[in-house]
Amino acid sequence: LERILAASSEAASLIDGWLQQPAALSGVAQLCATSQLLADILREDAPAFSRQLSSGPARRSAEELLAGGRAATSVPGGHAARLDGLRLFKRRELLRIAARDILRVASFGELVEEISDLAGAGLQVALELCWEAVPVPELPAQVGAPDEWWREFAVIAMGKLGARELNYSSDVDLLFVHEPPRAPNAEAPEVVGRYFTRLSQALIDAVGALTGDGGLFRVDLRLRPEGGAGALSRTLEAYATYWESWAAPWERQALIKASGVAGSAGLAARFVRLAREFVYGKRIDTTGLADIKSVKHRIEASARRSGGERNVKLGPGGIRDIEFTVQLLQLIFGAQDERIRKRSTLGALRALGAAGYLSATEHQTLASAYVFLRTLEHQLQLMHGLSLRELPADERALGKLARRLEFPPDESTPPADLLLAEFRRHTANARGLFGKLFAEMLEERDESDLRARSLVLTAESAEADLSALAEFGLRDASRSLGALRRLAHGTVTAPLPPSVAERFADLAPRVLRAAARTPDPDASVLNFERFCALIGSPGALYSILAEEPEVIDMLVRVAGCSASLSGILAAHPEYFDMLMDPGLMTAVRSVGKLTGELAVRLDDARDAPARLATIARFRRRELLRVGVRDLMGDADVETTIIELSALAEVCLRGVYDTLAPEVAGLSAEALPFVVVGMGKLAGQELHYNSDLDVMFVWTDGPPPFENRQSLYSRLAGEILSRVAADGAGAGPPLKIDARLRPEGQSGPLARSVASCREYYDHRAETWERLALIRTRLVAGSPAAWEAFRAVTEPFLWSRALAPEEVAAVAHVKQRIERERARTEGGRIDVKLGVGGISDIEFCVQLLQLAHGPADPSLRVPSTLGGLRALARAGRFASPADAQALEAAYLFLRRVECRLQLVHAWDESTVDPDPASFGRLARLLGDRRAAEGGSADDLAEELRCHRHQVRNIYQQTVQQLVGRDSSPDAAQGG
Numbered sequence: 001l002e003r004i005l006a007a008s009s010e011a012a013s014l015i016d017g018w019l020q021q022p023a024a025l026s027g028v029a030q031l032c033a034t035s036q037l038l039a040d041i042l043r044e045d046a047p048a049f050s051r052q053l054s055s056g057p058a059r060r061s062a063e064e065l066l067a068g069g070r071a072a073t074s075v076p077g078g079h080a081a082r083l084d085g086l087r088l089f090k091r092r093e094l095l096r097i098a099a100r101d102i103l104r105v106a107s108f109g110e111l112v113e114e115i116s117d118l119a120g121a122g123l124q125v126a127l128e129l130c131w132e133a134v135p136v137p138e139l140p141a142q143v144g145a146p147d148e149w150w151r152e153f154a155v156i157a158m159g160k161l162g163a164r165e166l167n168y169s170s171d172v173d174l175l176f177v178h179e180p181p182r183a184p185n186a187e188a189p190e191v192v193g194r195y196f197t198r199l200s201q202a203l204i205d206a207v208g209a210l211t212g213d214g215g216l217f218r219v220d221l222r223l224r225p226e227g228g229a230g231a232l233s234r235t236l237e238a239y240a241t242y243w244e245s246w247a248a249p250w251e252r253q254a255l256i257k258a259s260g261v262a263g264s265a266g267l268a269a270r271f272v273r274l275a276r277e278f279v280y281g282k283r284i285d286t287t288g289l290a291d292i293k294s295v296k297h298r299i300e301a302s303a304r305r306s307g308g309e310r311n312v313k314l315g316p317g318g319i320r321d322i323e324f325t326v327q328l329l330q331l332i333f334g335a336q337d338e339r340i341r342k343r344s345t346l347g348a349l350r351a352l353g354a355a356g357y358l359s360a361t362e363h364q365t366l367a368s369a370y371v372f373l374r375t376l377e378h379q380l381q382l383m384h385g386l387s388l389r390e391l392p393a394d395e396r397a398l399g400k401l402a403r404r405l406e407f408p409p410d411e412s413t414p415p416a417d418l419l420l421a422e423f424r425r426h427t428a429n430a431r432g433l434f435g436k437l438f439a440e441m442l443e444e445r446d447e448s449d450l451r452a453r454s455l456v457l458t459a460e461s462a463e464a465d466l467s468a469l470a471e472f473g474l475r476d477a478s479r480s481l482g483a484l485r486r487l488a489h490g491t492v493t494a495p496l497p498p499s500v501a502e503r504f505a506d507l508a509p510r511v512l513r514a515a516a517r518t519p520d521p522d523a524s525v526l527n528f529e530r531f532c533a534l535i536g537s538p539g540a541l542y543s544i545l546a547e548e549p550e551v552i553d554m555l556v557r558v559a560g561c562s563a564s565l566s567g568i569l570a571a572h573p574e575y576f577d578m579l580m581d582p583g584l585m586t587a588v589r590s591v592g593k594l595t596g597e598l599a600v601r602l603d604d605a606r607d608a609p610a611r612l613a614t615i616a617r618f619r620r621r622e623l624l625r626v627g628v629r630d631l632m633g634d635a636d637v638e639t640t641i642i643e644l645s646a647l648a649e650v651c652l653r654g655v656y657d658t659l660a661p662e663v664a665g666l667s668a669e670a671l672p673f674v675v676v677g678m679g680k681l682a683g684q685e686l687h688y689n690s691d692l693d694v695m696f697v698w699t700d701g702p703p704p705f706e707n708r709q710s711l712y713s714r715l716a717g718e719i720l721s722r723v724a725a726d727g728a729g730a731g732p733p734l735k736i737d738a739r740l741r742p743e744g745q746s747g748p749l750a751r752s753v754a755s756c757r758e759y760y761d762h763r764a765e766t767w768e769r770l771a772l773i774r775t776r777l778v779a780g781s782p783a784a785w786e787a788f789r790a791v792t793e794p795f796l797w798s799r800a801l802a803p804e805e806v807a808a809v810a811h812v813k814q815r816i817e818r819e820r821a822r823t824e825g826g827r828i829d830v831k832l833g834v835g836g837i838s839d840i841e842f843c844v845q846l847l848q849l850a851h852g853p854a855d856p857s858l859r860v861p862s863t864l865g866g867l868r869a870l871a872r873a874g875r876f877a878s879p880a881d882a883q884a885l886e887a888a889y890l891f892l893r894r895v896e897c898r899l900q901l902v903h904a905w906d907e908s909t910v911d912p913d914p915a916s917f918g919r920l921a922r923l924l925g926d927r928r929a930a931e932g933g934s935a936d937d938l939a940e941e942l943r944c945h946r947h948q949v950r951n952i953y954q955q956t957v958q959q960l961v962g963r964d965s966s967p968d969a970a971q972g973g
Helices: 002-007 011-020 022-034 036-044 046-055 062-072 079-102 108-133 188-208 236-245 249-257 265-280 286-305 319-333 345-355 360-382 395-404 415-441 450-457 463-472 477-489 498-516 521-535 538-547 549-561 563-571 573-579 582-586 591-602 608-631 637-664 679-683 708-726 753-762 766-773 782-797 803-820 837-851 863-872 879-902 914-923 934-961 967-971
Strands: 153-157 172-178 233-235 259-263 673-678 692-698 750-752 775-780
Touching (some): 153 188, 172 265, 188 233, 249 265, 319 345, 319 360, 360 395, 450 477, 498 538, 521 563, 521 573, 549 563, 549 608, 563 879, 573 608, 582 608, 591 608, 591 637, 608 637, 608 879, 637 673, 637 679, 637 692, 637 708, 637 879, 673 679, 673 708, 673 782, 679 692, 692 753, 750 753, 753 782, 766 782, 775 782, 803 837, 837 863, 837 879, 837 934, 863 879, 879 914
Parallel strands (some): 172 233
Antiparallel strands (some): 673 775
16 A cells, blocks of 8 residues: 555545545455555556446456457557557456456456456457558468458467466466468468467567556467477368377367457357367267376476476366366267356366256366366466466465465464365365276276187188188188288288277177178178278277277178279268267258258358369268168168258259359259259159259349350259269269250250240140159249149140050050160069059159049159059058069068168169079078078068069059050050
């Protein structure tokens, strides 16, 4: 108080004010007794602050702090003078906040939020000053950079600032991210990169420099990729690449609290979204937990050397133990539970308690310990503004600290002893919970099988050992065992440590048992080795597989059953994480869900090529997901074909929505244009390699383009060519077929509704009525779709097929079967051959056209839906016929889909030999596959289905044509 009065030119009036306002005097006295730092700041303008104390210092919002910081820099002088103004503002605001703390008018939560908001305001204003001070380079010609491209820079807060729980004397942990303009000129990225590096360094200097007015905040950039050796600022793409390929497990933990604090809000939001995908995209494995725990041990060892158990932050049961406990629970359960993805420690504790991951007692124990320890840490830091974390060893200093924390004097127990007792109680509770939860997280599971372990771990094997492997169906046991040993021990050039070998040896029995259930056990083991090599990090991978053994079954089955899926996974090992996600792998994904996810992925695509590439990647990923669900028996065939159809529809709509603005200059919604789905796309019954049959139709409505026909044909052509040019990478290409349009390949790609009306009224052939049964709006204008339907519905349903028309259709089918069915060498074509899928489709469509004109309930675009509607209406010769057709259709479609998974997508035929049927039985997951005889059973089941289907088809055609027609026409061949 004496120094404050000595430094004030208004000492007399200051004393008068204190006498008139005892609350102000009491507040000043408490501040001076608590903190030398605050007393020093108070001396700068004691009268003004005393007036604040008389009425109680009020809380200021983040917006008010930002406005105050900007006003403080509106001073004469250059960059340095303005930064001095910002530093002075920070000191005075810190005094106000601390006064609210010391006078007990702010809760702990309010306090740390306001300190954090002050830091955020300071960083934003400092960045604005640096934007003005750092020269912006002129980019090379032809870059096409947007105005103010340099503002695509964001400051990301980590640690306590990111969580809005900053200390009085915390470092601010920061990352910098920038987004460069699109730059076809090769020099531009270097110019842009150098600019953002200079801007980052200028901001570090502005915030961290110490002057006569102190500094703003100490900046810590060690959490950035590659630590102190890493670039100061990186692009979003560079962060993503680093996280996917190089990041250590503790870096996932560090990113839990990441949030934007200054600069471009949009860029910061994209960074945080990307970071959260990295943090919560998969559950952390035991190896990752062990890595984080080793980091924690190193920190604790350092703390023991410099203070030990009295370290409030780093000692046993200290603040860091509580933060680790919370963050590890978030890493383990946050992948499946969004409720616990909170940045702040207290917020996360509340969420973990509410979600049941902590009991009410555990939550209360950790929360009360955290608030106590953080409050204690604040008091340690307030005295001199230093980052102190250890309880004073001096008894007198400890007593003063206890009194500042309001531990009451007691005749029998000094305040210092009360403080120590409370400190030990909280830290013991927190440490106990930390140890208990960590032990549960790192619990090991033993699934070893002695024989398989010894085979994998030993260097050589006797013939008896190799013959033992034959029990698992391995024909080339020596080669497969070599693969297993490489998985355990590595190679000569890249050996694996013994601990990793032991870990894989525990998994080997499960691998072998899973391989035995596949059509080719040797291929399963060899491809499994290839997958593991592509995924990398054997130690971490084997830990994941130990925790999720069903993933072994899945990977081995994919490896041994499906060249198609193996190709995708081999080309994109990053999809492995998706296969580990039970939420994704068990759920049926509708058009709505797929549309929403694709829209999120398209947010960052800047132009049509980028959007089309994003759609292709999305399709490959989803195709793998659907295929694995199918192969593992997690989805029946009806669900599989519906999901494949939904995926194709969403991707096709995404292509149309992308290309419509590029070609027509208007959004897809604004064009009177429709992509009509036909065939299996319309019926939502696609297989893995189906063409997407479509028709492009437009109406005469607005906008009034000069040459609509040319424009819409060009749009249709762009859809076809751009999709074909994109290819599919490791998956089947997205093939669009527009040949079912009027006049086929000789007609225009896109037709007006009026042109369609003229064609269907006067020139259409009978088979086109069958084709039009299966039509559905897939993309484009609902109004144009309704206009098209108004044309096709009368053509379809105004009358039943005449007998001669049925005969003509039967002849068309006979020709298709003769020319296109692949039956050479006795092969069985389950799609186009005798009694195949095509028989069922024609049968259903003929009956729909026979009875649909009188019964609208039969006008269904899908084969299964039409079959079931006809059965309900009693339109089959008997209910048994309907049941036989439905059972055969589901069986044949299941065989077709599985054949495509095995044979790189393009296959629908079965070899007639027993070995082929045996492999098909295992591919279908037939439980009898390991018992022998299953091949004969399966062959007989297929024969019966085909025989029944052909008989029902022939009877249906005969009934509709009439008994006097030729036998060939009636039978369709």
